[in-house]
Amino acid sequence: MAIRDVTDADLSMLRVRAIELQDSDLWKAVRAVVVADRERILTELADRNIAGELLKFAQGELAQANRDNMLVERFLRTLASEQQRRQRASERD
Numbered sequence: 001m002a003i004r005d006v007t008d009a010d011l012s013m014l015r016v017r018a019i020e021l022q023d024s025d026l027w028k029a030v031r032a033v034v035v036a037d038r039e040r041i042l043t044e045l046a047d048r049n050i051a052g053e054l055l056k057f058a059q060g061e062l063a064q065a066n067r068d069n070m071l072v073e074r075f076l077r078t079l080a081s082e083q084q085r086r087q088r089a090s091e092r093d
Contacts, residue, residue, distance in 0.1 A: 003082050011086070015079050038065060 021027050044050055044058045
């Protein structure tokens, strides 16, 4: 289902839930874990004593974390953009 096929009410509910999640203790905890993992991975990548296989694994972990972050950010931007598009369309009518 495309975001343009979602009803205005559903879109508004998604935005509200995204904002609630963003302000929640759960999201703060998830972000803290992600930041800690990122710092751990970057520390491992900088350690010259770590075997090449472990470095490749750490690089893969970092790449996955970056993809996950980009996916969430893209979803939130898409929600905001669609809501703005609909608002401008309703103002024109």
